[in-house]
Amino acid sequence: MVGALLLTLIAPVHAEAPDPYPSAARSYVVVLDDRLLWQRTPTRRLQPASLAKLLTALVVLDSNWNAERWISVSRYAASVPPSRLGLTANEQITAGAALAAMLIRSANDACRALVESISSDLDAFRAKMNARAARLGMTDSNFVDPCGFDAPGQYSTAIDLLKLARAARSVPLIAHLAALPEAQLTTRAGRTIRFTSTNALLGRLAGTEGLKTGNTSQAGQCLIAYVRRQSHDVWLVMLGGTERWWLAHGMIEDAFGSILAN
Amino acid sequence: MKHVCALLLLTCAGTSLALAQGKIEGEKWKVTNTMQMAGMAMPAQTSEICKQPGQDSEPPIRTDDSCQIYDMKRSGNVQSFKMRCTGEDAAEGSAQLTYISPDHYQGKMEITTGGESMVMSYEGQKLGQCDGTEVNFVAKKILADAERQQKLAEQQMVQRCHELAAEANDPFFLAQCKDPADKRTYCDAVRKPHNFRRLAQEERRRARISSAFNNPGDRPLTESARICGFSLEQEREGLCRLAEQKNDLGFIATECPTMAAGIAAQQCAGRRYTAIAASYRNFCSEYASNQEQERRQQQAGAMSATGGDSAALDPTQDQQQDPAQDQPQNAVEKTKGLFNKGKKALGGLFSN
Numbered sequence: 001m002v003g004a005l006l007l008t009l010i011a012p013v014h015a016e017a018p019d020p021y022p023s024a025a026r027s028y029v030v031v032l033d034d035r036l037l038w039q040r041t042p043t044r045r046l047q048p049a050s051l052a053k054l055l056t057a058l059v060v061l062d063s064n065w066n067a068e069r070w071i072s073v074s075r076y077a078a079s080v081p082p083s084r085l086g087l088t089a090n091e092q093i094t095a096g097a098a099l100a101a102m103l104i105r106s107a108n109d110a111c112r113a114l115v116e117s118i119s120s121d122l123d124a125f126r127a128k129m130n131a132r133a134a135r136l137g138m139t140d141s142n143f144v145d146p147c148g149f150d151a152p153g154q155y156s157t158a159i160d161l162l163k164l165a166r167a168a169r170s171v172p173l174i175a176h177l178a179a180l181p182e183a184q185l186t187t188r189a190g191r192t193i194r195f196t197s198t199n200a201l202l203g204r205l206a207g208t209e210g211l212k213t214g215n216t217s218q219a220g221q222c223l224i225a226y227v228r229r230q231s232h233d234v235w236l237v238m239l240g241g242t243e244r245w246w247l248a249h250g251m252i253e254d255a256f257g258s259i260l261a262n
Numbered sequence: 263m264k265h266v267c268a269l270l271l272l273t274c275a276g277t278s279l280a281l282a283q284g285k286i287e288g289e290k291w292k293v294t295n296t297m298q299m300a301g302m303a304m305p306a307q308t309s310e311i312c313k314q315p316g317q318d319s320e321p322p323i324r325t326d327d328s329c330q331i332y333d334m335k336r337s338g339n340v341q342s343f344k345m346r347c348t349g350e351d352a353a354e355g356s357a358q359l360t361y362i363s364p365d366h367y368q369g370k371m372e373i374t375t376g377g378e379s380m381v382m383s384y385e386g387q388k389l390g391q392c393d394g395t396e397v398n399f400v401a402k403k404i405l406a407d408a409e410r411q412q413k414l415a416e417q418q419m420v421q422r423c424h425e426l427a428a429e430a431n432d433p434f435f436l437a438q439c440k441d442p443a444d445k446r447t448y449c450d451a452v453r454k455p456h457n458f459r460r461l462a463q464e465e466r467r468r469a470r471i472s473s474a475f476n477n478p479g480d481r482p483l484t485e486s487a488r489i490c491g492f493s494l495e496q497e498r499e500g501l502c503r504l505a506e507q508k509n510d511l512g513f514i515a516t517e518c519p520t521m522a523a524g525i526a527a528q529q530c531a532g533r534r535y536t537a538i539a540a541s542y543r544n545f546c547s548e549y550a551s552n553q554e555q556e557r558r559q560q561q562a563g564a565m566s567a568t569g570g571d572s573a574a575l576d577p578t579q580d581q582q583q584d585p586a587q588d589q590p591q592n593a594v595e596k597t598k599g600l601f602n603k604g605k606k607a608l609g610g611l612f613s614n
Contacts, residue, residue, distance in 0.1 A: 018471030021551075038471075200536045204543055243550055245535030250551025253544070257463060 020254075024247045026220065026240030029158045032255045033232055043140060045155035046239045049214025049222045050083075050106045050198075052129075052148035052156075054168040056115060057103060059128045059146075060095075061171060063118045067096030070188055077112035080147070084109040085185075085193050097185035102147075103177045105195040106213060111147040122146070136163050150218040158237040165211055165224045165237065178210030178226075200245045201225055205252060227252050232259055289313040290392035291322040299380035312392035321359055322367075322386050326351070341367075351375065359384065430457040432482040433489045449490035452483075455501050455513050461486060462498075462517055511541070515548035522549050 030038040075089040087109040101110035119125045138160035144151035181202040184194040201208040207229040214222035220240035297304040329347040345355035359369030365388035423439035430451035461483035468480040487494040502518035530546035
């Protein structure tokens with residue numbers, strides 16, 4: 001299974017593809033129907049921002065996953081910078097709700113609570129992330145912060161993140177959550193929190209089924225988008241984007257347009 | 263490929279014909295047949311056949327490959343036989359030919375096919391001798407097959423030309439098409455807004471990724487205009503006017519820069535992607551993409567409100583550029599709004 005996945009992913013890495021959007025992002029890849037269509041410095045090492053949460057999700061799901069388990073929000077988790085749900089210290093939410101909030105809203109408080117529930121030792125979790133990344137063939141990545149905050153020594157590439165994205169989307173729960181435009185959770189104390197997806201393409205660009213956004217000062221605007229129309233699909237991985245939504249929308253439309261033209 | 267096959271068959275046929283120079287003579291007959299059916303008479307058809315030596319008992323008439331003659335009888339100057347055809351044109355027939363002289367016959371065949379009956383009248387006149395060897399017959403059959411295949415290939419080519427002309431994907435196929443109607447069809451099709459726009463977009467796409475823009479193959483619209491003899495700019499102007507009347511925002515976004523700039527200033531400028539009216543979202547995205555391309559062409563290294571500057575837009579918080587329209591505006595967003603206004607003033611139209 002892993003072998004087959006690697007085979008499908010290795011082919012585009014070595015392919016040459018043009019760069020029709022050179023100022024759209026510091027790095028990007030557009031893959032149409034498993035064919036690398038366009039790229040810009042796809043092996044450039046950059047901060048991945050919250051795209052790292054996809055890897056965190058995979059690690060969490062590998063760790064005796066129980067969606068119904070109640071997890072407590074630590075004082076530290078409640079204090080992390082946005083994006084956040086606004087959880088307060090000692091509040092409890094289910095692991096499933098935390099995973100959903102982490103993937104849909106990119107909520108850092110939920111992310112941190114979830115990570116702490118798996119391992120109180122951040123180094124240990126970090127090691128699990130990098131081991132998982134290595135298994136996915138992400139040879140040009142190093143993850144330091146599970147929630148994607150900028151960190152020295154942390155980097156990934158558009159090509160590696162495409163591998164991560166494909167692996168994440170192959171997990172039905174992640175694929176389902178990443179495609180939701182909004183959701184709500186209820187804390188153990190009965191507080192209901194509604195949250196919307198950070199992925200602005202959902203519901204606005206036809207066929208969008210995910211997957212993850214990110215944005216930090218060092219990473220800039222980041223996006224992994226997956227769009228499916230009839231029998232065709234497009235992946236866009238963008239790191240350090242400029243007008244992210246406008247250009248992602250235009251680039252994806254352009255990619256589908258290139259099918260009609262040929 | 264079909265052309266190649268046809269050519270090969272013709273070569274084979276030529277070889278067979280060459281082998282047939284041994285000249286075993288057969289009888290050359292001119293046969294005229296007329297069909298009558300349901301009160302209608304079809305025009306007479308005349309053909310020449312070469313009756314092979316050794317086929318004395320067989321009637322000198324032309325039959326299809328799928329037909330078999332059987333139960334032949336001869337009584338005096340009257341020859342009778344039956345015919346059975348199989349396949350798509352299955353039929354049963356019964357014929358009687360009367361030889362007025364050894365070189366001249368007349369007769370009729372009653373044929374039943376598909377529940378209907380018809381009568382075929384025959385008149386045969388022996389003309390003389392012909393090359394009647396078996397190899398000659400085989401060669402003629404191969405030749406006939408090759409001609410049939412070639413004709414079929416030509417018909418398919420003609421049909422494909424019609425289809426390609428209507429699809430209007432590029433004009434380069436026209437060189438292979440003989441029917442002048444195909445060019446007219448193509449030139450009409452290429453002036454339709456959606457085809458014009460598609461070719462224009464493809465031309466731009468290729469220009470972006472190709473280093474050799476002088477290649478005509480990379481300029482399907484420009485070449486179409488040249489082949490069809492219209493002015494690209496005049497045509498674009500006319501189509502833009504039409505697009506304005508029909509509010510075809512997709513066409514305007516990519517093909518009518520002046521018009522698009524006006525609409526973009528009203529509907530896109532300074533607005534968030536998530537705050538845009540749904541009817542203008544594609545327009546604004548396509549316009550933004552075009553702006554991005556123009557920016558690339560005009561000032562690769564010049565100052566713009568893009569690139570690394572975007573990071574400066576963002577504080578260290580992950581949500582700030584995400585769809586924050588659901589959130590109350592905070593100080594950072596207000597600052598960003600001011601930045602966007604500045605960005606707009608500098609010519610950058612869009613806010614994330």
